[in-house]
Amino acid sequence: xxxxxxxxxxxxxxxxxxxxxxxxxNIKIGVLNDRSGLYADLSGEGSVIAARMAVEDFGAxxxxxxxxxxxxxxxxxxxxxxxxxxxxxxxxxxxxxVDVPTSSAALAVNELSAERGKVFLVSGAATxxxxxxxxxxxxxxxxxxxxxxxNGTGRAMVEQGGDTWFFLTAxxxxxxALERDTSAVVEEAGGQVVGTVRHPFPGQDFSSFLLQAQAxxxxxxxxxxxxxxxxxxxxxxxxxxxxxxGQALAGLLVFITDVNALxxxxxxxxxxxxxxxxxxxxxxxxWSQRFADELGTGNKPTMVQAGVYSxxxxxxxAVEAAxxxxxxxxxxxxxxxxxxxxxxxxxxxxxxxxxxxxxxxxRVKTPDQSEGPWDYYETLxxxxxxxxxxxxxxxxxxxxx
Amino acid sequence: xxxxxGITPQALFGQLLLGLINGSFYAMLSLGLAIxxxxxxxxxxTHGAQYMLGAFVTWALLHYFGLSYxxxxxxxxxxxxxxxxxxxxxxxSRLYHLDHLYGLLLTFGLALIIQGVLRNxxxxxxxxxxxxxxxxxGQNLGFMFLPNYRAWIIVVSVIVCFGTWFVIEKTRLGAxxxxxxxxxxxxxxxxxxxxxxxxxxxxxxxxxAALAGVLAAPIYSLNPNMGAExxxxxxxxxxxxxxxxxxxxxxxxxxxxxxxGLTRVFYPEGSAVVIFVIMAIVLLIKPAGLFGRTA
Numbered sequence: 055x056x057x058x059x060x061x062x063x064x065x066x067x068x069x070x071x072x073x074x075x076x077x078x079x080n081i082k083i084g085v086l087n088d089r090s091g092l093y094a095d096l097s098g099e100g101s102v103i104a105a106r107m108a109v110e111d112f113g114a115x116x117x118x119x120x121x122x123x124x125x126x127x128x129x130x131x132x133x134x135x136x137x138x139x140x141x142x143x144x145x146x147x148x149x150x151x152v153d154v155p156t157s158s159a160a161l162a163v164n165e166l167s168a169e170r171g172k173v174f175l176v177s178g179a180a181t182x183x184x185x186x187x188x189x190x191x192x193x194x195x196x197x198x199x200x201x202x203x204x205n206g207t208g209r210a211m212v213e214q215g216g217d218t219w220f221f222l223t224a225x226x227x228x229x230x231a232l233e234r235d236t237s238a239v240v241e242e243a244g245g246q247v248v249g250t251v252r253h254p255f256p257g258q259d260f261s262s263f264l265l266q267a268q269a270x271x272x273x274x275x276x277x278x279x280x281x282x283x284x285x286x287x288x289x290x291x292x293x294x295x296x297x298x299x300g301q302a303l304a305g306l307l308v309f310i311t312d313v314n315a316l317x318x319x320x321x322x323x324x325x326x327x328x329x330x331x332x333x334x335x336x337x338x339x340x341w342s343q344r345f346a347d348e349l350g351t352g353n354k355p356t357m358v359q360a361g362v363y364s365x366x367x368x369x370x371x372a373v374e375a376a377x378x379x380x381x382x383x384x385x386x387x388x389x390x391x392x393x394x395x396x397x398x399x400x401x402x403x404x405x406x407x408x409x410x411x412x413x414x415x416x417r418v419k420t421p422d423q424s425e426g427p428w429d430y431y432e433t434l435x436x437x438x439x440x441x442x443x444x445x446x447x448x449x450x451x452x453x454x455x
Numbered sequence: 456x457x458x459x460x461g462i463t464p465q466a467l468f469g470q471l472l473l474g475l476i477n478g479s480f481y482a483m484l485s486l487g488l489a490i491x492x493x494x495x496x497x498x499x500x501t502h503g504a505q506y507m508l509g510a511f512v513t514w515a516l517l518h519y520f521g522l523s524y525x526x527x528x529x530x531x532x533x534x535x536x537x538x539x540x541x542x543x544x545x546x547x548s549r550l551y552h553l554d555h556l557y558g559l560l561l562t563f564g565l566a567l568i569i570q571g572v573l574r575n576x577x578x579x580x581x582x583x584x585x586x587x588x589x590x591x592x593g594q595n596l597g598f599m600f601l602p603n604y605r606a607w608i609i610v611v612s613v614i615v616c617f618g619t620w621f622v623i624e625k626t627r628l629g630a631x632x633x634x635x636x637x638x639x640x641x642x643x644x645x646x647x648x649x650x651x652x653x654x655x656x657x658x659x660x661x662x663x664a665a666l667a668g669v670l671a672a673p674i675y676s677l678n679p680n681m682g683a684e685x686x687x688x689x690x691x692x693x694x695x696x697x698x699x700x701x702x703x704x705x706x707x708x709x710x711x712x713x714x715x716g717l718t719r720v721f722y723p724e725g726s727a728v729v730i731f732v733i734m735a736i737v738l739l740i741k742p743a744g745l746f747g748r749t750a
Contacts, residue, residue: 095580254727262719315580
């Protein structure tokens, strides 16, 4: 090369390097959830959109943080979730996995993330074991959990007079955890669990189990399942005259997409606990409108998708404050910084990895009360963050003992 | 004696009746599969998707055209059956001379496509479809409350299943069909239009699946995945009954529905698995199936 070429090459090289910040952080976020099965509407593509919105709202590009988002379908199987997570962590340099509904899949990814020293922000899964015996220094359980649901819906139904319970439980980690936590609440409040039946997950026909629930004579039939299992159970309970005959149905985990599928005619009166509702206040309304425009199917966001936004946003803030993407340092920073966003309001991340924020007891409106599409909930009460989640010393989390 | 089993006789009869109702879905779906396999030698994995299409067309007829359930009962099987005929003419007929496996792969791929497209457009949570008012409500039978709609399901399935068996085994048309599949060349030499019969048979099998879908629409969550789990169980039923035996499919369908119902009472966690355990046992003892004939 002649001298002019050398000078030009050197100039070009120096210009290229000054175009980027010297200490750029490159982050790869993996959104792992159900994209084709019964939990696809409550998480699915919506969670990917929520993550993308968080990256944009945070202004990652201007702050020298380059974020790439990848996504995959775990089909509600822990073995598939494990395989994808392993490939992401080992071969594709993914730094943080978010969402992961289906508690058995979340427990598998939780263990793998702890092993690999990577951040795991759970929004979709419910089992309170994630901040209990399975807790670790790089996992944060964001949106809700089985203890909070039991404490919200379970306690409310016992206080309304439902003193005998029969459980219809999905036979896997989530159902067992929800049944266990709700039974504890019922018994502590002076009620009694008269029976339980475990149905294969996922199921389609629940008539046999509902008949057993009816024969038990319990005043409340607790549905310890979710998604399509819950909607099928509720539809078939109405068909067999169970609700008309006086037994109450407790939908322990109901998402707004389930209420939409059931229709207000069938779902009216259902009491449920959630941490987010699109129509709660101006902040949630504004964000939900942007989300719905991006998603394009007409669906409003569920609390799981809102949780993905909130957790990714807080994660990016912590990365900026800590100046690194090292998993333990970032999670420690996430626990140090209080959280605040228009979706969940003020909150914090506890030492055991539990994110706390206010919860709400909702009741599904009657068709007359509803003023338009997706206008489904009326707020019965607010459960303050300090009381909404299991006290840290009761969880058997190794980090806080 | 019943107290020893931990259940009252009334509760047991109630569960058996529910098992019979589930059995009618298995019987109708496995009948369609058995016809298609027995007469056409095609392993039709699209069957679950076609059952789901029957339910979707029922919903679409109401949602877009305002046509009630009673219109959907004849129309949905016709529409889905016609789509089945198109599939047969365009795709499946090219595979008759090949190994069974190609038909299986093709129909499985078609099922995935159909489910994926509908999931993209309608989501997975389910579409609302109520029980028609003429069939709502129920009867108190003493040992249980039987919804009228569930009684309707049993009646329709029994009529359709045994009607089909009668046509195939006892009438001249059925004889032509059975001859055409046993020896197409010779039957064609007698002047019968064999390709037409094959096409119509596939269409009829698909229409049976769609009819099961119409029956399922008001009581099961109407979503693109509704056939995906069911089809695997139905294949097990067909294998147990004997691939190609019409009566075997019907009797096994109802019988396995009863056994599944009993399992739901005594060991509910295993109710999804019991049919496959039985299939494994039957395959070990009598590989051709309970009613099957070794070729």
